[in-house]
Amino acid sequence: MSAVEVRRLVKRFGAFPALDSVDFTIEPGTVTALLGPNGAGKTTVMDILAGLARPTSGTVRVLGADPRHGRREWRSRIGVVAQSNGIDLQLTVAEALRLFARHYPRPLPVAEVLDLIDLTDDAHTRIGALSGGQRRRADLAVGVIGRPELLFLDEPTTGLDPEARRGLWQVVTRLVDQGTTVLLTTHYLDEAQHLAGRLIVLVGGRIVADAAPEQLRTRDLAPTIRLPLPPGVSLDGLPVSLAAHRDPESGELRVTSADLTTDLEALLGWSRHNRIDLTGLQVGSPSLEDAYLALVAEPTGSPS
Known part of the structure; x- marks a missing residue:
């Protein structure tokens, strides 16, 4: 069974088509990156798949269920790391993990998550006292405490310095090695190329490319x-x-x-x-950046 199945997905805000007939499937144990300029529809896709927004039309299946009717058992199988997770800044890292763990039937042990996310030394530090990179690790720790089969990462490293970004990449790689399926949005092409085996590019709410990074990089472009x-x-x-x-x-x-x-x-x-x-x-050959910029500059009338 596919981890995600999306068929003819449409989302309108009034007369504005945020998503226009989007189709894709994601297989278990893979990492897929959603790319596109601001307003392309990336976060809208993530919100619908996570059950945080309703589509206007189309069919969506996540871990075999319709997110609109996802029961508690289904929700316990997914993890969401939004651009801001809103964790109480007065809680320590360990307190936050214990609090969120209560919402899941089979949470990972707090000590195991702290070790996975490399926050063991900061377990008793308040969230508000953490650096930007450490706080993002805490967000990720909360997202995985429930042992998710599918993890949604929305701009996971925005605003982080290069060292902190690479630290988060290592954590995501460890999770994938343990069998987690990951769908992420990012504006960093090096991040997408490093983490994802597949890139889906959205422009104006439509998919204009769906390929592996190397395939996208050499897509119909001159040297x-x-x-x-x-x-x-x-x-x-x-x-x-x-x-x-x-x-x-x-x-x-x-x-x-x-x-x-x-x-x-x-x-x-x-x-x-x-x-x-x-x-x-x-x-x-063209770089991934060259290929991406060429794609987002093309008219969206004929998606490929």
């Missing part, structure tokens, strides 16, 4: 030329087809090339004439 340039370097003499692709923030020249040989010849001739160092020049 990319990248060249870091020092600040203030003039692009005079470089063909407009290349010069127009200089990133205004990083200064990097990033060109998706339809004719790699011609573009490289033009770039090499320009650099030789202007004595520009080509150290750092890269030529290769």
Whole structure:
């Protein structure tokens, strides 16, 4: 049995179609990432699957049940880590876990969760005194205390520093190794690529891509030329087809090339004439970021 089945899911807010005929299936023991710009419908999907919102139409099955009619036993089989879980900041980590554990028939031992989430040393620290990364770990601890078969993670590492983000990634990987199915939303493409074996991209409430990260990265895109340039370097003499692709923030020249040989010849001739160092020049397949940006920039009339 699939962990999640979604068929022709529609959600409207008034006349606004937040979700428009969304279809996908998630198999047990996998990690799937929902990607898309703000307003694409990612959190709406998560809320419907977790039974926190009702669809306008369509069929949804989560662990074999309709979330709209999920009984207590069904709810005990899922875990939800929202963008803010609203844990009482005056509680210690251990107190919060014991409190939430009471809502589940077979909760994990508090000590086991503290060890899993790497918060054993902070068990008696109040939630409000934790760092941002530690507090997010506490949110995750509350989400898994009930031994969930399916875990929903909504922007789990937003606002965390790189070290804290990677710490959360390790925790999620451990959970998956133990058999938990994970559905997450994220704006971090490196996070999606690291954690998920499958990426579903939503734009305007519709799925525009559903593929493994490597498949998405090589999706119908031409090779990319990248060249870091020092600040203030003039692009005079470089063909407009290349010069127009200089990133205004990083200064990097990033060109998706339809004719790699011609573009490289033009770039090499320009650099030789202007004595520009080509150290750092890269030529290769598009990055996941390139593929994602191309997808979200496309019209949504013909999803793929």
